[in-house]
Structure formats: structure tokens, C-alpha cells
Amino acid sequence: MTPQRARELVEAALTRVAPDADLAALAPDADIREALELDSLDFLTYVETLSESSGCRIEEDDYPAFTTVAGGADFLVAHASAP
Amino acid sequence: MKGTERGEFLMPSLGADMESGTVAEWLVKPGDQIRRGDAIAVIDTDKAMIEAESFHTGTVESLLVETGHRVPVGTPLAVIAAVPPHAAGPRARVASPLARTLAARLGVDLSAVHGTGRAGTIRAEDVREAAERETTTRETAARGVEPRPRERPRRTAPGPAEARPQPDHDWERRQETMRQAIARAMARSKREIPHYYLSTTVDMSAALSWLRERNRDLPVSGRLLPAAVLLKAAARAATEVPRLNGFWVDDAFVPGEAVHLGVAVSLKDGGLIAPALHDAACRELDDLMAALKDLVSRARTGRLRSAEMTEATITVTNLGDQGVESVHGVIYPPQVALVGFGKILDRPWAVDGLLGVRPVVTVTLAADHRATDGYTGARFLCTVDRLLNHPETL
Numbered sequence: 348m349t350p351q352r353a354r355e356l357v358e359a360a361l362t363r364v365a366p367d368a369d370l371a372a373l374a375p376d377a378d379i380r381e382a383l384e385l386d387s388l389d390f391l392t393y394v395e396t397l398s399e400s401s402g403c404r405i406e407e408d409d410y411p412a413f414t415t416v417a418g419g420a421d422f423l424v425a426h427a428s429a430p
Numbered sequence: 431m432k433g434t435e436r437g438e439f440l441m442p443s444l445g446a447d448m449e450s451g452t453v454a455e456w457l458v459k460p461g462d463q464i465r466r467g468d469a470i471a472v473i474d475t476d477k478a479m480i481e482a483e484s485f486h487t488g489t490v491e492s493l494l495v496e497t498g499h500r501v502p503v504g505t506p507l508a509v510i511a512a513v514p515p516h517a518a519g520p521r522a523r524v525a526s527p528l529a530r531t532l533a534a535r536l537g538v539d540l541s542a543v544h545g546t547g548r549a550g551t552i553r554a555e556d557v558r559e560a561a562e563r564e565t566t567t568r569e570t571a572a573r574g575v576e577p578r579p580r581e582r583p584r585r586t587a588p589g590p591a592e593a594r595p596q597p598d599h600d601w602e603r604r605q606e607t608m609r610q611a612i613a614r615a616m617a618r619s620k621r622e623i624p625h626y627y628l629s630t631t632v633d634m635s636a637a638l639s640w641l642r643e644r645n646r647d648l649p650v651s652g653r654l655l656p657a658a659v660l661l662k663a664a665a666r667a668a669t670e671v672p673r674l675n676g677f678w679v680d681d682a683f684v685p686g687e688a689v690h691l692g693v694a695v696s697l698k699d700g701g702l703i704a705p706a707l708h709d710a711a712c713r714e715l716d717d718l719m720a721a722l723k724d725l726v727s728r729a730r731t732g733r734l735r736s737a738e739m740t741e742a743t744i745t746v747t748n749l750g751d752q753g754v755e756s757v758h759g760v761i762y763p764p765q766v767a768l769v770g771f772g773k774i775l776d777r778p779w780a781v782d783g784l785l786g787v788r789p790v791v792t793v794t795l796a797a798d799h800r801a802t803d804g805y806t807g808a809r810f811l812c813t814v815d816r817l818l819n820h821p822e823t824l
Contacts, residue, residue, distance in 0.1 A: 367698070388726050395650040407646075407653070
């Protein structure tokens with residue numbers, strides 16, 4: 348998956364759990380749970396949305412990567428087979 | 431066939447802190463056929479948009495209140511030409527035990543109460559409804575309030591050109607009124623309820639490793655969160671210690687018919703709402719998890735059902751995600767207990783004379799001293815501890 352596409356999927360998934368978030372102002376390495384006030388249900392929905400949109404299997408052990416925008420996008424680039 | 435009965439659909443009371451509500455949207459129009467239990471209007475309670483269900487089966491004859499109008503609880507909103515559920519023969523007056531107790535306390539004549547339960551059984555809610563109808567003034571305080579969209583606009587895709595949301599005065603008003611509603615309920619709680627507080631720390635290693643094993647082979651959508659396990663443990667404990675599950679009404683405890691677990695949900699723009707997960711103690715964990723997701727999402731986007739707002743028998747607040755270790759809550763009247771879970775943290779823990787590091791959670795109970803004593807509360811927390819140490823039994 349291209350970094351561009353990964354970033355798009357991450358932003359789309361974030362928009363789903365935090366519709367009013369200003370993603371442009373969100374630092375790539377900020378903890379999204381704190382920055383966007385996500386609770387564990389929101390975070391699960393975020394990972395679930397990404398897993399579905401990217402077709403990429405995401406284990407519980409992989410969750411820490413998804414706590415930042417950059418980490419989540421990098422994971423998808425490395426693991427998602429779809430373009 | 432008996433003659434047509436007329437029923438009124440009244441502004442429902444959707445919580446102890448609700449004094450009035452606004453008809454945000456009519457879901458039916460005159461001439462529509464409706465059945466008991468159908469959602470017929472969306473009511474704005476200041477805290478949430480709630481789909482209010484009809485107690486009658488029949489035809490909508492007329493709508494009495496326009497959308498956008500705020501009226502007191504108990505105000506007739508619509509007239510329904512009701513079809514008697516059993517047109518032949520006398521109506522059975524079966525009432526649930528809680529309904530009978532309530533009726534006796536509130537001085538309500540059961541023969542005049544319309545039952546909305548299965549086969550016309552009179553439920554506690556019906557009795558409350560009837561009692562409110564008697565005491566509430568029917569004057570229509572038609573303070574006009576602009577109708578609001580059902581939910582805030584949600585962006586479906588991020589667009590670079592998309593403007594920031596416009597300041598929303600209506601939304602500000604709602605937050606103000608929600609704050610007032612919480613203030614009323616909580617002030618009443620602290621004024622009337624002599625709280626006592628207990629807490630215990632529970633080793634979560636068994637529960638977390640069980641969850642981990644269980645989640646390993648599942649897609650993300652099928653995975654359970656620790657929150658589901660905590661809620662189930664609280665619900666099961668409430669079944670085992672039933673004196674904490676129910677209501678304090680007119681100087682006496684009225685037990686809940688089942689464990690309808692109120693779940694405190696913080697709303698994104700501030701405020702709090704605690705809708706009920708029905709029959710939480712009997713539901714499988716998968717089912718409970720799905721119900722929790724659904725409930726939280728509806729609480730935040732604006733569509734709760736009236737039963738979810740009125741029937742919680744005990745409430746759980748889980749502030750773990752916010753990072754605090756423990757929460758000593760305020761009971762939501764007329765309930766008699768509130769369970770709090772803090773964050774699951776790694777802490778030094780002694781087992782069999784050895785010190786190790788274990789994930790632990792602090793579980794608290796705030797309970798109404800009029801209804802129970804500390805001994806009962808302690809049994810509740812010990813039960814939660816036992817259940818969480820045997821997650822396979824949940």
C-alpha cells in the first residue's frame with residue numbers, strides 16, 4: 348500500500364470516530380487517544396474500521412502502533428497487500 | 431368487537447432529572463396505523479434525543495404538539511384511537527411484582543392502568559406513567575424552541591476545503607440545559623441519599639489472559655474489550671446481591687425485575703448520560719459487547735429509546751480510559767447503587783508470599799445507606815472480585 352493511500356485510510360477512520368476533529372492540526376506522532384479524547388471503544392472502532400478498509404489483519408499486539416497517525420499509516424504500508 | 435378506545439400519548443418522563451421535553455420530530459402522522467412499542471416521536475430531553483414508544487395499538491388520530499415545542503412531562507402529545515388488545519372478553523389485569531409494589535406506594539389504581547408489557551401485563555413503567563399523569567399539570571407551556579437536527583453533522587470524508595464547523599448556538603444551549611439537568615439529578619442525589627463508599631482492588635491477570643486467548647483468532651469486530659468483562663461481572667454480582675439492584679421509592683426499597691445495567695457514557699462535547707443495557711446479567715459476553723457498542727454510539731449520535739432512559743436498576747461508571755485509578759460515584763436516583771471501575775494498571779502484587787507485577791483494577795461501590803449496609807456492599811465487591819478471577823464463568 349502506498350503511504351498516500353495509507354494516510355487517507357487513517358484519516359477516514361479517524362473521522363469516523365472523531366467527526367469534529369481537526370486532523371490537519373494533529374501531529375503525526377501525537378497519541379490520538381489523548382489528542383482526540385478517544386476511549387477504548389472509540390479506539391477499537393478505529394482499528395476495526397482500518398482493518399476493514401485496508402483488508403489488513405491487525406492483532407491486539409499490533410494496537411500500540413495505531414496510537415499515532417504515523418504509526419498506523421506505517422503499519423498499513425508494511426502489512427497491507429492491497430494497493 | 432368493543433367500541434374504539436381513545437388513548438393519549440403523553441410526554442414521557444425519561445429520567446429523574448427530566449421536567450419537560452421538546453418534540454424534535456414526529457415519526458407518524460394522523461391516519462397512520464401503529465402498534466404498541468412503535469417509536470412515534472423523537473423527544474429532545476436536553477440530554478439526548480430519545481425515540482418515544484407508543485403504549486397503544488391503533489390509529490393516530492391527531493398530533494397535539496408541533497415539533498419544536500417544549501412541554502412539561504405528562505402533556506398529551508397525540509391522540510390515538512386504540513384498538514383494544516383483546517377485543518373480546520374482559521381485559522386481564524396482570525401486573526408485575528414491581529408494578530404492584532409501586533402502585534401500592536404511589537396510590538395508583540391498577541385497574542385504571544394501561545399495561546404495555548407482554549399480553550397487556552402492567553409494568554412498573556406503566557404505573558409510573560399513570561402516577562405522573564395524575565400529578566402533572568397539563569398546561570402546555572408552549573415556549574417555542576427551534577427544532578434541532580437529530581445529530582450533529584458528521585463528516586464522512588476529510589476534505590481539505592471543508593470548513594470548520596460553524597459555531598452552533600443551539601448546541602451551546604443544549605450543553606447548558608444538559609448541565610442543568612445533571613445538576614438537578616446530582617444535587618437531589620447528594621441531598622437525599624446517604625451514600626456510603628467501599629472499594630477493593632482486583633487482580634485482572636486471569637481476566638486479561640482469558641480475553642487475550644479469546645480475542646486471538648477473531649477479527650477486530652468480534653473482539654471483546656475488558657470493559658465488557660467488567661460490566662458483566664458487575665451485572666452478575668447485582669444478581670447475586672439483589673438488594674443493590676433496584677430503586678428507593680417512598681421510603682422503601684423496590685427490587686429491580688432484572689439487572690438493567692446503566693452505563694455512564696461521556697458525551698464528546700461534555701455531559702453525561704447513563705442509558706441501560708437491558709438484562710445485562712443474562713447476556714452472553716459477545717452480545718453484551720455488541721449491545722455496549724451500539725448503546726454508546728447511539729448515546730453519542732442521538733438515538734436512545736425511552737426504555738433505555740428509564741429502566742436502569744444499577745449504574746456502572748468506567749473512568750479507566752481517562753486514566754484515573756478509582757472513581758467514587760454519585761448514585762443516580764432512584765437507584766441505590768453505583769459501581770465504579772478505574773484504569774487497569776500494572777502494580778506490585780503479593781501472591782503466595784512472593785511479590786510480582788500484576789494488572790489490577792480498583793472497583794468501588796457507592797451505595798444508598800437507607801437501602802443497604804456496608805456488609806451488603808462488601809459482599810457485592812467480593813462477588814465482583816470472585817467473578818473477575820474466573821472469567822470463564824462470565
